[in-house]
Amino acid sequence: MSRSAPPPSSLDPPVVPPPVEPESGWAPTPALGRAVLLTGLLLVAGVLLGRVDLIVLAAPFALGTAYALRRRPAAAPQIWISTDDDHLVEGGECDGRVSVGNPDLVGYDVAVLRTRVSPWLRVERAMFAGVTVATAGERIASAVDRPFVTSVSPDSAVDLELTGTARRWGRHPLGPAGVRVAVAHGLLVSRAVIVEPARVRVYPATEPFDAVEAMPRAAGLVGAHHSRRPGEGGELAGVRVFAPGDRLRRIDWRVSLRARQLHVAATLSDRDAEVVVLLDVLAEAGASGGVAGAASVLDTTVRSAAAIAEHYLHRGDRVALQEYGPAARRLRPGTGRRHYLTVLEWLLDVEGGNSPHEPYEFAFGTHMISPDALAVVLTPLLDERSAQMLARLARSGRFVVAVDTLPAELPMPKDRGWAEVAYRLWRLDRDTMIEQLREHGVPVVRWAGAGSLDQVLRDVARLAVAPRAGAR
Incomplete structure (x- = not known):
């Protein structure tokens, strides 16, 4: 059995990277171009030909486009990656989270998220918006080898929760991740927002090891090794005649009464190496x-x-x-x-x-x-x-x-x-x-x-x- 490494929170506490703030901007989709083109052709044809039916036919396209574009988002979507690796050792369960945030008051109709994961972090289950959407099977290398699609409400965030196993020691990347969202019933799409990967610390599983032999030389003053030098320690080296400077608690009364002379128990010093x-x-x-x-x-x-x-x-x-x-x-x-x-x-x-x-x-x-x-x-x-x-x-x-x-x-x-x-x-x-x-x-x-x-x-x-x- 391997021993788990203690949490290194006292040295390097995990820091959640701040949300990425990309340059704001929204691009029209081909659907918006087709709607504008069709509306313009019908209006021009109706005016040139004097046909009111063509103008009436163009009215639904014009009204629908105007209604969809009545509220457009001002800010770009946000995305960030967070990990929980305080107790992560080889073979342990790792958890990661990729979040898509909507800071605007306009909801996202469609948000398409995709992320990369290190091959040494085997993701076995992916939950998007609280629903299990992918699991790793025998023929699937990872549960994240696919895009994830959902809608995001105004002023909220949706999390992609990844659960798997850390297969090897090291600092493994979770990410980069990217997202693109569509609004206004698919007439506007955001630029791709990409976040830098987060590093997941996986500590090596310490194999059982116990060396019971003494060190070649112990150079310190205190420790657990029995040196070859006499001194204060727990290893008995023998019994000798009492000398000035010896502690009274070291007197061996049984030997002293038998020899009719004070004797003390000599010990070897305990030293570190x-x-x-x-x-x-x-x-x-x-x-x-x-x-x-x-x-x-x-x-x-x-x-x-x-x-x-x-x-x-x-x-x-x-x-x-x-x-x-x-x-x-x-x-x-x-x-x-x-x-x-x-x-x-x-x-x-x-x-x-x-x-x-x-x-x-x-x-x-x-x-x-x-x-x-x-x-x-x-x-x-x-x-x-x-x-x-x-x-x-x-x-x-x-x-x-x-x-x-x-x-x-x-x-x-x-x-x-x-x-x-x-x-x-x-x-x-x-x-x-x-x-x-x-x-x-x-x-x-x-x-x-x-x-x-x-x-x-x-x-x-x-x-x-x-x-x-x-x-x-």
Whole structure:
């Protein structure tokens, strides 16, 4: 089961865009042109030929046109889009609304509305003016792939309510939407009024993740990890003789009475740690099928980053995020619930893209990562520069864990004309690269949700406390 992301209302409350105020103007329809032309021809013919019957025949057309045009609207129609995305997570129900407003005192005979929706927002039901007008079936991609027609009363608005499912994380557009209305019994039509799309924020579904192993080094003063240093904490390290400065509540009276000398219980200090989650976005592979389908490289990267950040922030650690790619974005270390909301917002803008330049130098240097921090690199290892970056981090003395985000069942690309032998050779070359990284001291593990990093963190923590040979 996936955990729902908390509402980010404290950071970025949803803002309903103001109604669009287009330039006012109404154009005559072909019906008005035909009515005027027919009335004029009948009147001219009646006068020239001296036939009163033609003038009488033209009278209904002239009176009907004049009656229809007696009240013409002065303002153009309004349209705006509003969304409710406070608690929207992958797989959750999304609601949107496209409203058509009539600010004038003249009613709209016909209003034709049409809108676009991101393919990752599957609209399953559309209600226009309170009536269900479309539902998505098995053969229909979306319930909004059609125009919606209704009438609008004076000084009122009509809503197109859209209900569906958010299939993938990201900022997905709802819109643009456009409307045209007809008045005066179809003799006048407005110009097309188009509103810019509204962005629907869909947060990644955090996969279950729980690493129970100790951190390599805990550098803070307080936290949930048991360090190797003695101090105030909850982990028992042993019993020793009482010394000046020891707290009286630490005295072990049972041992003291038996040894006839005061003894205290020694504990290990509880410390926090800094975790740097590095997202390799140099390459994208695999087709994304949404929350219920296959996961691409970016899908696995974003969801696992959200799960790792949520786990360590919940334990009181500091978490920082960095992108290894063209944008070279970086999120400073932080703790607490507010920082977790910031992490979710930051992950929504993750995009994959290749870069002809080496992103290592301007993305971050070794001074940007604390020597005591744990660097979790989420990478598909599709680019040789990614492996070189991992090796440089390991040689600089950082604690690095590489998480393989490449889909296990990645199909052979057919659009590039790959042969099966070439695809197998590429797989063998990638496996060789992974083994070389392990020889350089970079553990590589495939992401598998809960417990993915336990064994790796256990090995890294053991190496952190192991004695190092001095240089001669």
